[in-house]
Amino acid sequence: MRLNSKISTAVAAILSAPAATVWASDLASPADQATATTATSSQPTGQLELAEVIVTANRREQNLQDVPITIQALTAEALTQLNVTTFDDYVKYLPNVTAQGLGPGQSNVYMRGLSTAVGALQGSGAVGAFTNVAIYLDEQSGQIPGRNLDIYAADLERIEVLEGPQGTLFGAGAEAGVVRYITNKPKLGVTEANFNAGYATTAHGDPSSKIDATINLPLGDQAAVRAVIYNDSRGGYINNIPGTFARAASDRGSPYFYNGGQPPPNSVVINNFSQVGNAINPVTYHGIRVEGLYKFNDDWNVLITQSYQNMEADGVFAEMATDSLGNPQPDLSVQLYNPSYDKDRFEATSWTLNGRLGDLKAIYTGGYLVRNVEQVQDYTNYSRGRYADYYQCVSNNAIFTANPAAGVPQCFSPSSTWRDMERNTHQSHEFRLSTPDDWRARGLVGLFYENYEVDEQVDWFYESATQFFEPIGPPTGYYTLNGSPLLPNGHPVRYTTPGAVFVPGPATANNPNIRPPGDAFFDDLQRGYTQKAVFGSGDFDIVPHRLTVTFGTRYYQIDSTEIGSAVGSFGCKIFSAASLPPDPCLNHSNFGNLNALGFNKSYSGFRSRANLTWKVTDDAMLYYTWSQGFRAGGFNRPNSVETTSPLAGVFTPPTFFGPDTLTNNEVGWKTEWLDHRVQFNGAIYQEQWNGAQISLFDPGVTGNLTFTANGGDYRVRGVEMSVVARVTQGLTVSAGAAWNQSELTQGATLLDNNGNPIDFSKYSVGGVPLVNPAGAIGSPLAGSPPFQGNLRIRYDFPLGNYAAFWQLAGTHQAHSYASTDQLTKDLQGNSIAYDQPGFSTYDASVGFSKDAWLVTFYGQNLTNVLGDLYTNYRQWYKAETVSRPRTLGLNVSYKFSGK
Numbered sequence: 001m002r003l004n005s006k007i008s009t010a011v012a013a014i015l016s017a018p019a020a021t022v023w024a025s026d027l028a029s030p031a032d033q034a035t036a037t038t039a040t041s042s043q044p045t046g047q048l049e050l051a052e053v054i055v056t057a058n059r060r061e062q063n064l065q066d067v068p069i070t071i072q073a074l075t076a077e078a079l080t081q082l083n084v085t086t087f088d089d090y091v092k093y094l095p096n097v098t099a100q101g102l103g104p105g106q107s108n109v110y111m112r113g114l115s116t117a118v119g120a121l122q123g124s125g126a127v128g129a130f131t132n133v134a135i136y137l138d139e140q141s142g143q144i145p146g147r148n149l150d151i152y153a154a155d156l157e158r159i160e161v162l163e164g165p166q167g168t169l170f171g172a173g174a175e176a177g178v179v180r181y182i183t184n185k186p187k188l189g190v191t192e193a194n195f196n197a198g199y200a201t202t203a204h205g206d207p208s209s210k211i212d213a214t215i216n217l218p219l220g221d222q223a224a225v226r227a228v229i230y231n232d233s234r235g236g237y238i239n240n241i242p243g244t245f246a247r248a249a250s251d252r253g254s255p256y257f258y259n260g261g262q263p264p265p266n267s268v269v270i271n272n273f274s275q276v277g278n279a280i281n282p283v284t285y286h287g288i289r290v291e292g293l294y295k296f297n298d299d300w301n302v303l304i305t306q307s308y309q310n311m312e313a314d315g316v317f318a319e320m321a322t323d324s325l326g327n328p329q330p331d332l333s334v335q336l337y338n339p340s341y342d343k344d345r346f347e348a349t350s351w352t353l354n355g356r357l358g359d360l361k362a363i364y365t366g367g368y369l370v371r372n373v374e375q376v377q378d379y380t381n382y383s384r385g386r387y388a389d390y391y392q393c394v395s396n397n398a399i400f401t402a403n404p405a406a407g408v409p410q411c412f413s414p415s416s417t418w419r420d421m422e423r424n425t426h427q428s429h430e431f432r433l434s435t436p437d438d439w440r441a442r443g444l445v446g447l448f449y450e451n452y453e454v455d456e457q458v459d460w461f462y463e464s465a466t467q468f469f470e471p472i473g474p475p476t477g478y479y480t481l482n483g484s485p486l487l488p489n490g491h492p493v494r495y496t497t498p499g500a501v502f503v504p505g506p507a508t509a510n511n512p513n514i515r516p517p518g519d520a521f522f523d524d525l526q527r528g529y530t531q532k533a534v535f536g537s538g539d540f541d542i543v544p545h546r547l548t549v550t551f552g553t554r555y556y557q558i559d560s561t562e563i564g565s566a567v568g569s570f571g572c573k574i575f576s577a578a579s580l581p582p583d584p585c586l587n588h589s590n591f592g593n594l595n596a597l598g599f600n601k602s603y604s605g606f607r608s609r610a611n612l613t614w615k616v617t618d619d620a621m622l623y624y625t626w627s628q629g630f631r632a633g634g635f636n637r638p639n640s641v642e643t644t645s646p647l648a649g650v651f652t653p654p655t656f657f658g659p660d661t662l663t664n665n666e667v668g669w670k671t672e673w674l675d676h677r678v679q680f681n682g683a684i685y686q687e688q689w690n691g692a693q694i695s696l697f698d699p700g701v702t703g704n705l706t707f708t709a710n711g712g713d714y715r716v717r718g719v720e721m722s723v724v725a726r727v728t729q730g731l732t733v734s735a736g737a738a739w740n741q742s743e744l745t746q747g748a749t750l751l752d753n754n755g756n757p758i759d760f761s762k763y764s765v766g767g768v769p770l771v772n773p774a775g776a777i778g779s780p781l782a783g784s785p786p787f788q789g790n791l792r793i794r795y796d797f798p799l800g801n802y803a804a805f806w807q808l809a810g811t812h813q814a815h816s817y818a819s820t821d822q823l824t825k826d827l828q829g830n831s832i833a834y835d836q837p838g839f840s841t842y843d844a845s846v847g848f849s850k851d852a853w854l855v856t857f858y859g860q861n862l863t864n865v866l867g868d869l870y871t872n873y874r875q876w877y878k879a880e881t882v883s884r885p886r887t888l889g890l891n892v893s894y895k896f897s898g899k
Contacts, residue, residue, distance in 0.1 A: 048726045049676040056182075057162050058537070059169055059432060059444055065670045068550070068611045068623035070683045070720065072097070072161040076184070081794070081807065083845060083858045083891065085153045085210070085232060086285070088884075092811045092841065094161055095788040096720055096738040100818070100870040102881055103317030104283050105150035105344045109133045111163050111177035112687060113716055113740045113784025114662070117773075117821035117833075119695035119706045120874035121146050122377070125422045126456035126525035126564075129657075129693040129708045132631050134166070134173035136180040137307065140350050140367030143173050144424045144454060147373065149346065152285045152309060154212045155194070155228035157182045163720075164664045164685070165629025168552040168609040171448060172531055175629035175662050184214075185303060186224035186293035192216035193896045200889030203864055204332055206235025206279040208889070222295045231286040236279035237885050238315055243335035244271045245380055245414050248325060252700075252827060253389035264393070267411035268464075270380075272337040280336075281315035300355035310345040316377065318879035321871070324381040326828040331866060332885070336378040338417045346371040359436055366429045373422040381876035382462055383414035384827055386699045391463040391520045391569070416462035421510070423455040440544060445536040453528035457510045463520035468574045470585040473514040474524060474565050477504040477587055478596035485596040489753045490652035492638035495571065495588055507565035507593040514584045525564035525594065529632055532557045537609075550611035555604070558632045562599040566591045566637040566705070592638060599635040603659055619672040629662035631693065636707040645701050646763035646770065650752050653696075653707045660691040660710060682721035689714040694748065696773055698824040701765065711820065712774040713746035714781055730796040737789035742781040744820075748774035760823070775822035775833070783870070785814040785838065804848040814838040818871040832873045839867035841883060854893040861886050
């Protein structure tokens with residue numbers, strides 16, 4: 001009630017305010033400029049030119065129309081006009097950018113459809129492939145596998161999206177592109193304040209509210225400080241409906257029932273009545289950012305920034321399309337049996353020293369980012385999986401004879417959860433020297449260092465027959481045969497291997513303690529790399545101001561490591577009083593000590609870029625770009641193929657995977673027409689992706705654990721275009737579209753134990769031949785819709801003493817596939833490469849301003865379409881992450897500025 005009262009008071013103040021400045025709105029290109037907008041009260045009346053947008057994609061300040069790569073830039077005004085503040089809000093306005101994820105801060109980001117099969121969210125930081133799209137907060141990178149850095153868009157100058165390989169200037173994480181959040185910097189000699197508040201309602205869900213405030217204060221003539229604080233509480237819309245969970249003969253672990261495959265009649269059946277509720281997935285963002293600028297003289301200044309953000313997302317953001325038995329479920333519903341939440345916070349400190357050394361511009365920038373994630377999720381449907389009943393059921397020979405239930409097969413509770421604790425650190429340093437921009441021959445050189453580390457502890461609590469298991473803990477050593485921790489076939493040496501010798505040597509652990517009862521498996525890993533690089537880029541005007549050639553290259557060395565342990569309780573079950581495992585059960589599992597495996601690899605080489613830019617006229621540019629991208633390789637936990645697999649004795653999952661590479665060829669144009677009232681930009685490109693990293697998990701075929709492998713070669717051919725037109729003084733129309741055609745050109749080459757490529761069609765399960773994990777030749781990439789587009793119409797007009805506007809927007813995304821993994825099936829035998837249908841959404845807003853006030857009424861997803869953003873089977877049921885239902889809201893803004 002208090003918030004409603006405040007908004008009402010603000011609206012009343014606006015209506016009674018005297019007439020003064022009229023807000024103007026200028027638009028600069030979507031899709032290639034993705035609806036970059038500039039609003040200023042000082043623009044001359046009657047001006048129809050589109051606003052100029054300055055970007056730093058090439059580590060120089062340039063007009064976006066002069067940069068020979070595809071860039072999408074959302075300015076602060078564009079973000080305001082689109083009523084978006086988070087990644088999930090604005091990604092739909094970025095043609096050729098998609099995300100596959102399970103909620104806020106839980107996505108992999110892709111560009112131009114360069115997406116393959118990804119693993120489950122739990123454990124992704126330690127065992128998933130590194131991302132191929134880098135995410136930057138100013139000069140600090142912050143990407144980790146499976147979890148995009150979801151920076152709240154408060155007091156941002158712009159968001160830049162650079163498509164295509166950017167490894168020359170941005171390193172190994174930028175194989176397919178870069179998302180850059182550029183903050184507003186302190187202003188000298190200016191006192192400035194902004195205030196924004198909003199309230200919204202969501203169909204089928206709870207209301208939302210938000211507030212943020214920014215202040216810029218001069219500290220004398222040479223210093224200034226700028227600070228922003230924000231809090232956004234978004235109501236949920238997913239309902240946890242009543243349900244019961246009972247075992248079924250179709251469960252893949254039914255052989256462990258020891259009862260002819262039928263569940264024992266005394267099996268525990270559970271319900272979720274204590275967890276039932278509506279709108280269980282609220283999310284809150286709150287944070288603060290403070291920046292200080294000090295100007296030593298006209299040539300040198302230093303900027304220091306401290307950022308903090310805490311995001312908490314309760315529940316889940318993917319509806320249960322079908323339950324684990326394949327039964328369809330109502331829209332926007334799940335059946336969870338345990339609490340679920342995701343707590344995600346980061347702190348970032350960065351510093352930038354700008355200056356001049358003679359004619360050269362010098363920049364040193366450094367940063368240290370720490371991100372901590374704690375996530376818990378219900379995992380009860382895993383009880384239908386292949387191995388769960390081993391941990392949850394016992395037969396008459398699997399218990400002590402002294403047990404009152406001796407001789408009676410039984411299954412205990414199927415209730416299960418997993419808990420993921422993840423800590424990520426990025427430390428980086430970069431030094432750049434660049435020549436003046438007006439030289440005919442221009443150059444930039446730099447040095448770069450990054451230390452990237454992920455510490456992850458994931459515990460899976462699905463062992464409910466706790467009295468029949470000894471607790472597990474980190475290894476205190478490892479086993480060898482003939483001095484090696486690995487057998488000739490690549491399998492790890494186990495405690496059961498004849499002739500195995502135990503070698504003392506504890507594994508590195510984030511948590512050195514014995515795990516509590518019920519913890520059936522855990523990963524406790526430290527993973528990362530150091531990246532060192534020397535890079536340079538040069539431009540030469542063959543014809544001054546008309547024809548320019550550019551060449552850049554980066555020499556890099558990446559040293560990757562992984563240590564820790566992956567421990568299960570498979571060898572810790574008490575089958576009889578005569579054969580007790582040790583208590584606690586250490587060094588007895590069929591998984592083990594990664595420290596002993598020497599997971600260290602170095603990768604080095606050159607990655608380059610070349611451009612030829614022809615300025616046909618002052619308002620038309622053509623360019624050709626050739627660029628290379630790369631992504632570091634990594635390691636897998638030791639893994640075994642079970643004896644019942646058709647690949648038993650044939651295949652061993654690899655313990656490491658190599659880098660993948662991307663080569664881009666692009667022809668583009670950037671043009672302005674009719675006295676800069678119309679922009680028409682676009683590009684035609686072909687990208688060749690070799691050795692693309694894929695994630696595989698099929699317990700009955702490829703092994704008991706998820707692993708990453710180099711999964712074949714893909715080719716992407718595409719076209720993207722954007723147009724923005726100032727039709728009249730008040731009417732602006734902008735549109736962007738992208739068409740992609742992706743196909744597998746070389747299948748995944750997984751090697752057998754003799755080093756020969758496996759022909760999967762020679763093997764079968766239940767009489768059905770296996771398929772190559774990457775699919776058949778010609779198969780498309782995942783998360784790669786053949787078409788994406790948006791259209792926005794905005795009209796600004798005077799309304800008495802006010803400046804008013806209305807705006808309509810629509811987006812469309814064609815169908816796509818959830819995964820490239822054609823091998824893995826769900827419990828009903830369906831491929832998990834689900835076909836995700838296309839969908840369209842429509843937004844609208846109206847508003848008015850006067851003096852420093854702005855009021856906006858908006859509606860998002862007006863037709864209430866539940867667009868399928870990502871379908872997956874990683875929690876043992878078909879889960880669909882859907883677009884937020886129809887949301888109607890009110891925003892109020894106030895701005896003050898003065899000397």
